[in-house]
Amino acid sequence: MSGVNRSGDGGTLLEVENLAKHYPVRKGLIRAKQVGVVRAVDGVSFTLKRGETLALVGESGCGKSTTARLVLRLIEPSTGSVSFEGTDITKLGGATLKAFRRRAQIVFQDPYASLNPRLTVGQTIMEPMEVHNIGDAASRRARVEELLKLVGLAPYHAQRYAHEFSGGQRQRIGIARALAVEPDLVVCDEPVSALDVSIQAQVVNLLRDLQQRLGLSYLFIAHDLAVVKHVADRIAVMYLGRIVEVAEKRELFDNPRHPYTRALLAAIPHPDPARRGRVQPLGGDLPSPLNPPSGCRFHTRCPFTQQICKEKDPPLTDGVACHFAGQLPPAGLDFSGGLTEKAAQRMALYAAAAGGV
């Protein structure tokens, strides 16, 4: 029932090539004329291996959520292809498209808006199984119980409605619903950014556990690099509809090569007052995707801009899209520090007393 080989790591599960989504902008009431194009996603390529987590990171308006929806074909791409196990899903229709949908699921950002208030939790989790004709009523009910336990809820929660749950619990329900049809790929669209800090940690831990147990592949959309550092294997940084840098997690944090990646990393305030004042804000605002800058899209805010940056658009080569990658001075970012001995000791006691949770 569970698709083709679900064998841990290895092969490529998803291959995205030159994906783009352009929205025409029209003006006028009766004879609307196209006056421009919003390039929400503009030529994005990446791969995702089985059992891997690839994070798409960037600020609002960079196109990361649009990319996620394109990958699931919730919206149609303008150009480009999305291959899932070698099949281009942008060309699928009917039964084959439905078969793909069973294997690729999504967890949404807002746990308040993404659950139907008129369905019980049981009905919510059962719905995807009904859509895909999996099992009969009895086996579905059993599966709901199993899923609720899997995500850290109790079987009796199935009779309740979404409004009876807290944000973190709702996100667990959303995760259970995504897992109901045993997908291979789960797109997590900012799954923890609407949650409180202590609840974020619960959900992040849960997502990691589930990945290990079920061999899931995650496409993880986020704006918080600290969360991403915790969950991702590889990271792709997006700016104005393009990937500007993609690298293994460790590589990206140790040696960020694109000026925008550096700016993002430098903007994060560290939870350590001893290192106060090291945050370096990036100047300016994000330009409009309706009228992106010429050449390199980051040149209007980049501290290293040269003439060529304004004229020529640098392609993504060897994981970075910058004319001067490799020639820039060291990033000078310092992530050392960590907890004091006292704090670490007490946290160890906390973890031990909490039974390793």
Added chain:
Amino acid sequence: MSQAAPGGGGQPLLQVQDLRTVFRTSGGDVTAVDGVSIEVEHGKTLGIVGESGCGKSVLSLSIMRLIAHPGRIASGRVLLEGRDLAGLSNNEMRKVRGRDIGMIFQEPMTSLNPVHTVGFQITEGIRVHEPKASKAELRERGIAALERVRIPSPERRFDEYPHQLSGGMRQRVMIAMALACSPRLLIADEPTTALDVTVQAQILDLLRDLQAETGMSIILITHDLGVIAEMADDVAVMYAGRVVERTTARALFEDPQHPYALGLLGSIPRLDEDRERLLAIQGTVPPPFALPPGCRFNPRCPFAIDACRAEVPLLREITAGHEAACLRAPVEESVAA
């Protein structure tokens, strides 16, 4: 408007003493803020940390006396340089708001009025507090206020509407409005939560510069410990309506005492550390109408013992200037024993 010299005599700018704010509901009274005491020093930043439902926003609204029916301040005092705000008439209180205490909110998108220009809104506070100011003077001061928050081409922005500005720009306008009458205290309620990280860095930078320029004090309310570490001098950690730990920002991170503070610190993923699992706090914040007896954190606390369920722990000094409301702090001594 001349005030006592900053720090003179050691009296803090703002003292909140044993404040209780209660909301009447059909299910009985709900105490959103329960016996909170904090102090804000002249020119310093007090960070208030807590998650949703801990009462941090109700606390800031109580300081401003903006609690509307069915809520009310049941007891306690709010002293601004020794003057009890509770004793002021509504008219006198209106003079305090904006002029002595400015406030900015989380949502720069919804906190601005979409049908008025930026300039009209920025000068509103001046019009209220100084009705004699001329139109030309208002414009001049409004543009100067925009300049002060580093908004490019302020003359043009003065005549624009909020929808023409980006999120970061709008928060700058909010700050400009709050600072238009040069208040001595700025209450910033989650000022950067809705913003992107690079914009957040710009806004925090701006707040720090403005504080250095004006010598104002800031109450910074946030759930983000990174922002606290970056900005705060002193910290109060709130949980379920009470302050559970009160100390300097440095001491909170280097020597956290309350188990809730420990859990919060362990919950955040850090760039300077590789951990397999985050130290999540189990369970959720109890709703204010179903609070557990004793210490309100006890159902989620791994160190809870019977005494924690029986008595309410009061803030007590663990080390000099470092208070925690926990029977078991410091945990390494009580757990080992």
